[in-house]
Amino acid sequence: MGRKSIRDIRNEELIEATIIAVHDRGYGVVTMAEIAREAGASAASINYYFGSKEGLMEATMRHLLNKLRRAMITGFAQAPSSLDRLYAVIDANFSDDLFTPAQCSVWMQFWSNAPYSERLARLHRINRSRVESHFLAELRGLLPADRVKPAQEALQAYMDGVWLQVALGALHVSPAEARAAAHRVVDVVLNRA
Numbered sequence: 001m002g003r004k005s006i007r008d009i010r011n012e013e014l015i016e017a018t019i020i021a022v023h024d025r026g027y028g029v030v031t032m033a034e035i036a037r038e039a040g041a042s043a044a045s046i047n048y049y050f051g052s053k054e055g056l057m058e059a060t061m062r063h064l065l066n067k068l069r070r071a072m073i074t075g076f077a078q079a080p081s082s083l084d085r086l087y088a089v090i091d092a093n094f095s096d097d098l099f100t101p102a103q104c105s106v107w108m109q110f111w112s113n114a115p116y117s118e119r120l121a122r123l124h125r126i127n128r129s130r131v132e133s134h135f136l137a138e139l140r141g142l143l144p145a146d147r148v149k150p151a152q153e154a155l156q157a158y159m160d161g162v163w164l165q166v167a168l169g170a171l172h173v174s175p176a177e178a179r180a181a182a183h184r185v186v187d188v189v190l191n192r193a
Contacts, residue, residue, distance in 0.1 A: 011049055011059065013039045018060045023102035027057065027109040058119050061110050064103060065127055071095040072134070082141035083190075087183055089134045093159050094178040101166055108167040131156065142190055151189045158185050 017039030021030045032043040032053050039045075050056040075088030093099070114124040135152040143151055162178055165171035173181070186192075 010041070010045065012063075014041065014046060014049060014056065015060045015063045017041075018056055019102050019106050022057075022060075022109055023105040027106075027113060032056070054117055054119065057110060057113070058123065060106060061120070061123050064098065064107060065123065067095070067098045068092055068127075071098060082138045086135070086138040086142065086186060089131065089138065090155070090159070090182040090186060091179050093131070094162075094175050094182060096175045099163075099166070099175040099178055101169070104163045104167040108164055154189055155186065158182065 014035065017035050021035045021038045024030075025034060032046045035053075035056065036043045036046055046053070046056055050059055071092035072089065075092050076085055079085040079088040110120060111124060114120040132152060135155055136148060139148045139151050159182065162171065162173075162182070166173070166178075
């Protein structure tokens with residue numbers, strides 16, 4: 001693997017600063033100057049690298065989506081059965097690298113802004129479809145056909161609810177605790193509990 005370019009390093013610094021600033025202040029009110037200050041940069045650097053606040057938010061969400069994708073690939077590589085792959089989907093969404101209060105907050109604020117931006121809405125549709133298809137594929141091997149879609153909807157709603165509660169500060173759980181609880185929910189949905 002080659003060395004990172006200065007641009008890549010700067011992008012990562014600005015994205016990490018965005019996560020902190022949006023979590024602390026909120027996407028609707030945080031300014032590019034505040035994000036730049038968090039990164040030890042100038043607001044002009046955000047414009048240079050991302051074009052706008054919306055471009056920076058899109059890059060931040062792509063960064064988080066890549067974390068989710070990497071966690072899914074890692075989980076699937078170690079999952080021989082449909083049940084194991086179903087747990088891997090859950091585990092990826094509650095991975096140590098992704099499931100933090102700041103990232104949950106940014107994720108929820110992103111989704112709430114997605115209906116108002118075609119660029120953000122597109123990312124939302126892609127992610128939602130990807131997670132849905134993974135759930136459906138594994139649930140088809142575990143449940144009768146008439147129970148697959150309701151089970152997928154229940155599991156996605158559960159995950160979204162946990163992320164929202166963590167983003168709001170109403171729930172304080174570690175990624176490991178979130179994964180364990182989600183496994184119990186999977187077992188209930190599959191009537192394995």
